[in-house]
Amino acid sequence: MINYRSLTDIVYDYISEQIRNKALKAGEKINENVICDALKISRTPVREALIQLSKEGYIEQIPRRGFVVCEVTLERANNIYKIIGTLEALAVTDCLEQGKILDLDAMRQLAHQMDEAIDQKNYDLYYNLQNRFHSTFIEASDNEDLIRILGSLKKIFIKQSYNPTDSEELYQEALRMTNEEHWKILELFEAGDAAALRRFVRDVHWNVKYADMEIVI
Template identity: 40%
Template structure:
């Protein structure tokens, strides 16, 4: 697997491991197999180690001397803390972006919401996770505030312990359908440039999907 053009080898490894955590392939407390990653990505040990230490710095992994790197457990209080900050920053990004969104941006979000609906109906929850991030990134990239964008990227990386995994696919689908209805409402608020409602819905939108809901 070759790194995408213009992406450093370290970033390629970082994104690969982060995605495996996001989609539930790598679980909390699971040890990272460095040799396997090097072989899979056809990358030497140096950029792999650099990526692992960066993931540790970003709170996705824990480094344990003589044992190596493990996927960091993420407790409920940490989830709550992260969700509250993400909600506030995402709401800020949306209000900043409201006057900058183009008709093409709106169409792109509408297309993603339709794709998300298909993800849910097919129980493709890892695809759902990626597509809902794409949805939010449409307007976040238009907020014209690099600091907000950088902080959101970092926080969302640490928030990925809230992967959309459940033993009851039908119940999870019901919850995510509710969330996707909120995506459609967000689009309507962008169309009317209703910043007050955008702020309110996005602060709520990033709530924790916990075991009681699933």
């Protein structure tokens, strides 16, 4: 079955990319006419995409001014990390305590691929693999509300990729440490230690020290 993207989806991705590439900066008003002209479309899908982005926290609708790009501050990123850590800890607990079927082989393969992506300096691939690793146990929880809320929270980090901002060597080391934590999560899943896994995911893997990697500067 072919999945066709709507005009609203196309506009959504276009605006997101403009924010990631810093063509649209925090505090800047989004010109709907410019987007219409660039994509050769009417205002309706543009307005629908803007409303969706506003609901998800990327932009803000200000009376008499229109839509403005929001800044994800370090304080906000820290707060979101704490919430995500708590919710993912619930997901891993559900998987173990309720005997959910979890594809540990798939998680192991993803961890290997992340190691390779770091070696190849392919940070976009690493980001995608990391999302798949987490999605494996989040979706296995079978908690639809938890899955939806986590998805919405993670979308706030519109960056959706990793790029070194300082020393690439230090950046790679940070990613290696993060992937070592993925291996530890896998180890704890295999051991069936729900309490240790819950603490590790919440207090170590989603420690706020990583939050600055998510910010569009």
